[in-house]
Amino acid sequence: MILAAVLAWQLLLAGVVPALTRWLGRDAGYLLAIGYLIGAGLLLTRLPVILDDRAVTVSWPWLPSVGVAAGLRMDALSLVFALLALGVGAFIMAYCPRYLSARGRHTDVYVTMTLFAGAMLGLVLADDLLVLFVFWELTSVLSFVLIGQDGRSAARGPATRALLVTSAGGLALLAAVVVLAGSLGTTDLDRILAEPGLLATAPTVAAGALVLLAAFTKSAQVPFHFWLPGAMVAITPVSAYLHAATMVKAGIYLLMRFSALFGGRWAWDVTLIGVGLLTAIVGALLALRQHDLKALLAYSTVSQLGLLVGVIGVGTPASDAAAILYTIAHALFKATLFMLVGIIDHQAGSRDLRELSGLRRVMPVTVALTALAAMSMAGLPPTIGFVGKEAIFEALTDVHGVAWLGWTAAGLGVLASVLTFAYAARLVYGLLAGPIRQRGLHEPAWSFLAPAAFAAVTATVLGPAVAVLSPLVERAASDARPQGQAPYLAFWHGFTVALGLSALTVVLGTLLAGYRRRTDRLFAALPTAPPFAGAVERGRQALVRFGALVARPARAAEPGPYLARPLLAVVLLAAVAAMLAGPLPAPRGDPSRPGDWLVLALLAVTVAGLLTTRSALAAVALTGVVGLLLSAWFLTAGAPDVALTLMLVEVLTAVVVMLALRGRPGRLAAPGRPPGVAGGALLALLVGAAAAAGTAALTGRREPSPASRWYLREAEPATGGDNVVNTILVDFRALDTLGEAVVLAVVAVGLVALLRGPARPPAGGAAGPTAVPEPGTAAPPPGPDQPAAGRAGAEPTSGERHRPDPVLALAYRALAPVMLGASAVLFLRGHQETGGGFIGALLAGTAVGLGQLAHPGGAPLLGRLRAVPLLTTGLLLALAVGLAPMAAGRAFLTPIKVEAPGPLPGSVTSSLVFDLGVYLMVLALIVAAVRRLDTAPSGRVPGPVPEGVR
């Protein structure tokens, strides 16, 4: 549980950051540092258990259908990386308050960094491949956010590049997860690693290569190393934390974790050693050429990550211990160096070594601390860097197999270290020697220096006191690969080969640093930008251009160009299906009736008129006729509910469209030039033919489905309703219906949001007795009976527009009560006969629409209906009916039957109340539509384009 608690704690910290920064400003970092340390302390309480070779685990079901559990597991290896994430994080958090400017966006920085620390924790604690992958991606995304956080355009390119490279690695990891899960049938990391023998050869090779790719991208190995120096556009705390101490170590963690599975195989080991040492040398060479301190440290990080990867490839207990120890050492001294460079940059306004000469005269403490951390980087005693490098040399000479391989590896390691020594010396020398170039420089406040000083001293003291780390490192090494006891870590091993190599490093490194001028000229000849980076950049730009090309049709003003492709795809799909489809079952006779052909004929005529007319009114009316024809057809097809619903919807659609088009040009747009019309017609014919063929091929070829027979048999006994369609809607599939009703509610809310504001200019919205402005619906226009004088500022024309139409008003007065009564009857009898909530509400809505047509200013009585209250009531009603049975321990939306008391006959089921909720929501949509889309009283901008001009 403690693992989940620490993760939750981290999340909580991120959550309270805004409150903290509001209270303390940038000083919130100090509290966050304490918070990180509390998390680390919580993890450390389990140290005895872990040193006892037991892991701490917690797990809860996540995706039980695919057997994935959200499992966390902490062994010593995880603990080391978790402590690094939290410990270095605490240093950085304590560093941030003085680094960040007082008026910056520190909340964003703190929140993202804290979330990142949580993601990093989750990554190293994950006990399931999917969990691991999720956290892995989270670190990439948060890194992207942190690099590009200040929104400078200069940061956008590098941030994108970093994201592209690391997320490509993330995809590789996902593929590896799929391979492993597919061939082993589990995503449980512990089980997968426990029995490496289970995996067959082919998946091993594939998964191994993919894991390598993931780790190499994350840990910036050649040839993917170019993203890391680019990421240095981020602020220094981010560089120190993500791109030196933690995130780039995720690749190292992954390699160590999977060593149990893939290690010891020739290809894995050789790849790791080869790529790792190559990266170590390339990175160090590039670092040696840098004058920008941050760039120097970035390439140095690349180089040292390479060294780590190489050592992991050796695969002995000693090498695993060396890798873990050096991971700790590197995190400590590199984070320190970054913090100090940040301080120098902050104080001197420059990170260029050439402008920082003689800095020791004015900032002696800062420079001394830098020198201390650089000693660790160069591997000089007594620092932890020295012990770590010794261990690495020791491990490299011990490569399995042929003797010369070990010596080659050690030689390459020494070469990388010599270069490292040289650039470390150069860094320190640049700050020590030479004249001071700037005036007015001084030491920073002690509070700015303190975190870096503490880290620098820790990194130094841990050298002689390395024995403190020994139990944990040994345990972690055997967790990575259970194959024997790692050697005890000690500061002094006696006169060993490794010590000799260290001495050799120092001598050669001093020579290299001494002959700076000559070597500089040599290195300057090396290509500056890694060619791979340029290729990636060009590839990315080409991709973006290609995307723009593909998307071009979608940017047309008319739907035609971008609908053409999906429509052609429909035709193509039908053609392919026709070619590939096997023999279909024979149709069960021709189900057509004579009436069908009549409908079809009338339909064809109506549609022909619809396609050719240029009058908007005629088009709307003909569309309505199409709907009425279809509802007649539905009636003959045994679907009276559908027919009635469709008929009402047609009427309502016509009403709403008329309302929306009131005062609009009565002509449809010109159909366009003949070739376009012909092309459209051809495409339309093709799609129509495809649809017809599909319908003919895929319907009417089987007996009624078991579900159909079940509903027909069970509906009445189960629900007491005779109308099977209605019982399906409100009893059996009530959740679907609720979903549909919610969609309608969303449309209503969207309508209110879309047509908010200027739809009703102040003129119409002037308060009057009948015009109560209300949130949710626009302020209704003044009532018809209101004197025009009462409408301050109204346009002269709007008074005419608000006058009710006498004929329609009469019709409304006569018909509305009938319609409402019929609506109530249809609704109430819905369970037994044709009717129900949808139909009832549509009929009532028609009355509302009629009212609006007759009284543009707001109909009496029905004009007072408001969409949002109706919507809320309906939704709450439906939800209450759904939730009520849950109190009795039954499923959501189970119908409850209540016997009517006393004189009333029969019984009432809760589905009637549910249907009432649906009724109200549908009515709300209609009310919103009628009110919102009515253009008449909107008092449009003066001078509308006269009709018929175009």
Added chain:
Amino acid sequence: MSAPLIVGVLVAAGVFLLLRPGQLRLVLGFVLLGHAVNVVLLAAGGLRRREAAVDGAGPETVDPLPQAFVLTAIVITFGITIHLLALLRRRRRGRGQRKPEEEEA
């Protein structure tokens, strides 16, 4: 064979309207496509039995399940129509920045 032909006519007309300029045509084309889908759904349940599924089930009673789908589909299509009309109105409101020929319905 009547149902497939009805579907074909409706789809062809709907697509043609979608491809022509003018937003009102877009809305109407969408309505026609909605009708076509409803016919397909009903046809999927079979059109040989045509007795309404009210008051008991006989050998000629229709499949009620597609009807339930169609019923909700009709109302949803209505919702979409309204939404499209709202978009149409919204665009008209911003017509100050638009070319006048886009103003036509």
